[in-house]
Amino acid sequence: MQQLITTLLNGLTMGMVYAAFALALVLIWRSTRIVNFAQAPMAMVTTYIAMVLIEGGLNYWLAFILALLSGFVLGAFVERVIVRPVEGKSDINAVILTLGLFIVLHALAALVFGSDYKSFPAPFGVRGITVGGHSLAITPFGIFTIVAVIVVMLLLLLLFQKTDVGLQMRASAFNPEVARLLGVKVSSMLTLGWALAALVGSLSGLLIAGGNLVHPGYMDSVVVFGFVAAVLGGLDSPLGAVVGGLIMGIALSLVSGYLGSGLVSLAALLILVAVLLVKPGGLFSHASERKV
Amino acid sequence: MLDIQGLSVAYGPVKALQDVSFEVPTGTITAVLGANGAGKTTLLRTVSGLMRPQAGRVTLDGTDITRMAPEKMSRLGMAHVPEGRGVITELTVEENLRLGELGRARNGDPVAIERMWEMFPKLGDRRAALAGSLSGGERQMLVIGRSLMATPKVLLLDEPSLGLAPRIVAQIFDLVRTLVDEQGLSVLLVEQNARSALSIADLGVVLNLGRVVTTQEAGALAADEDLRHAYLGF
Numbered sequence: 050m051q052q053l054i055t056t057l058l059n060g061l062t063m064g065m066v067y068a069a070f071a072l073a074l075v076l077i078w079r080s081t082r083i084v085n086f087a088q089a090p091m092a093m094v095t096t097y098i099a100m101v102l103i104e105g106g107l108n109y110w111l112a113f114i115l116a117l118l119s120g121f122v123l124g125a126f127v128e129r130v131i132v133r134p135v136e137g138k139s140d141i142n143a144v145i146l147t148l149g150l151f152i153v154l155h156a157l158a159a160l161v162f163g164s165d166y167k168s169f170p171a172p173f174g175v176r177g178i179t180v181g182g183h184s185l186a187i188t189p190f191g192i193f194t195i196v197a198v199i200v201v202m203l204l205l206l207l208l209f210q211k212t213d214v215g216l217q218m219r220a221s222a223f224n225p226e227v228a229r230l231l232g233v234k235v236s237s238m239l240t241l242g243w244a245l246a247a248l249v250g251s252l253s254g255l256l257i258a259g260g261n262l263v264h265p266g267y268m269d270s271v272v273v274f275g276f277v278a279a280v281l282g283g284l285d286s287p288l289g290a291v292v293g294g295l296i297m298g299i300a301l302s303l304v305s306g307y308l309g310s311g312l313v314s315l316a317a318l319l320i321l322v323a324v325l326l327v328k329p330g331g332l333f334s335h336a337s338e339r340k341v
Numbered sequence: 342m343l344d345i346q347g348l349s350v351a352y353g354p355v356k357a358l359q360d361v362s363f364e365v366p367t368g369t370i371t372a373v374l375g376a377n378g379a380g381k382t383t384l385l386r387t388v389s390g391l392m393r394p395q396a397g398r399v400t401l402d403g404t405d406i407t408r409m410a411p412e413k414m415s416r417l418g419m420a421h422v423p424e425g426r427g428v429i430t431e432l433t434v435e436e437n438l439r440l441g442e443l444g445r446a447r448n449g450d451p452v453a454i455e456r457m458w459e460m461f462p463k464l465g466d467r468r469a470a471l472a473g474s475l476s477g478g479e480r481q482m483l484v485i486g487r488s489l490m491a492t493p494k495v496l497l498l499d500e501p502s503l504g505l506a507p508r509i510v511a512q513i514f515d516l517v518r519t520l521v522d523e524q525g526l527s528v529l530l531v532e533q534n535a536r537s538a539l540s541i542a543d544l545g546v547v548l549n550l551g552r553v554v555t556t557q558e559a560g561a562l563a564a565d566e567d568l569r570h571a572y573l574g575f
């Protein structure tokens with residue numbers, strides 16, 4: 050029982066991180082039909098930025114927020130300068146480009162920050178909370194992780210559903226040509242979408258890093274799990290990404306807890322294959338539109 | 342007034358429009374008629390900035406808008422309802438209308454969304470439904486309503502009758518005529534359904550293989566049997 054609770058709580062925490070990462074992938078897919086594999090190293094770079102700032106003596110929270118902002122700027126930069134030239138061309142070009150960027154960012158990070166393991170500080174304890182003599186599996190940092198992801202998701206929901214900019218972003222993603230005819234600056238909306246996605250990706254990077262070791266490849270497994278989570282939920286659905294992330298986190302935690310951690314990647318692959326076979330559109334694929 | 346002068350447009354080697362010139366006087370309906378592939382859609386797409394012409398000029402009340410980006414046009418008072426209706430199916434009815442309002446012409450007076458519910462009670466009943474769940478006629482009402490929220494001076498309509506029952510077509514054409522008469526809107530109406538279009542239009546332009554065959558008063562065009570048989574199919 051104790052072990053099951055521990056496993057589930059771990060799964061929930063990791064699930065929140067995967068959910069955030071999957072959401073980042075979905076935001077970009079929805080508006081540009083590109084799976085941004087470079088999301089992982091982009092988050093890695095912003096984590097290193099946070100680490101450099103903290104080591105330079107900056108307050109943890111200030112560094113955390115500056116790192117998120119740097120993710121936002123990096124996302125906008127990548128869309129404007131690197132992805133823009135191939136947008137609207139064959140999709141394969143853009144995918145090759147994001148894979149290329151993946152490799153380049155890795156190499157650059159190894160050059161600038163070194164390729165050895167470095168420990169990243171956590172602002173709270175990473176030991177389990179004790180309640181009435183019992184030690185729970187959830188750590189203060191785990192609670193922070195869950196809360197931070199929920200807050201960011203609620204803010205995004207507000208942005209997309211309740212603001213004019215959010216409405217224009219959705220219009221640009223669903224029907225760019227009609228959006229332009231209605232006066233929406235679609236190209237700015239795409240840039241903003243990439244920037245927000247990179248910010249959310251960076252958040253998941255910082256949350257994984259907290260209290261752990263980081264190196265240039267530390268996010269690489271997350272992009273795989275996040276991608277499977279996004280496919281599981283339906284690549285077009287932000288809600289699906291969140292649910293898919295939670296399912297992935299809990300499923301992988303159960304596999305790792307009961308079957309052995311060596312099987313986690315295989316389990317992720319099996320989930321991906323199962324989704325593609327049983328419900329290729331994902332759990333939350335849109336009901337097909339009425340034909341008239 | 343919308344003034345089109347010497348417009349030539351090509352898709353690679355395919356010349357879709359050649360030296361097309363005519364005017365859409367303020368407060369009138371100008372119908373552009375022609376068979377499949379005559380270049381009607383290309384004409385509207387070029388006027389609204391979605392396509393770049395090889396040659397020619399388009400001016401709106403004296404402002405040259407020939408190579409202006411489409412997203413700037415709505416502020417100048419141009420609204421384009423594209424072929425196939427152009428509702429954003431993934432957004433709700435109300436969100437579609439709000440988008441129109443966000444692109445409102447610079448000197449247009451805001452239109453309350455309640456006006457739309459009065460004009461189109463069916464849309465009001467379904468304001469929170471996804472636009473993709475509307476019927477064809479309701480969608481056409483929605484895109485016209487959305488254009489009105491943007492308070493345009495010029496409305497470009499690409500085959501609003503496509504796939505609609507005759508009764509709905511008549512309803513929509515009546516609405517367009519009323520808007521022109523009451524609000525001084527200028528309409529460039531592209532249609533294959535020449536008979537209905539000419540019945541509400543002031544002027545008719547016949548396009549064939551990318552060239553203007555003739556520009557005439559709508560009544561005169563409808564009365565010219567030879568032209569009708571040759572180009573308009575009725």
Ligand SMILES: Nc1ncnc2c1ncn2[C@@H]1O[C@H](COP(=O)(O)OP(=O)(O)OP(=O)(O)O)[C@@H](O)[C@H]1O
Binds near residue numbers: 355357376380383
């Ligand atoms: N994207 C494109 N690429 C190449 N040629 C095109 C393209 N779009 C249109 N054309 C060609 O340009 C010409 C004019 O097409 P357009 O769509 O403007 O005609 P239309 O009058 O609107 O026809 P319809 O009544 O069928 O809608 C046609 O010969 C068509 O084949």
Ligand SMILES: [Mg+2]
Binds near residue numbers: 382383424
């Ligand atoms: Mg057409």
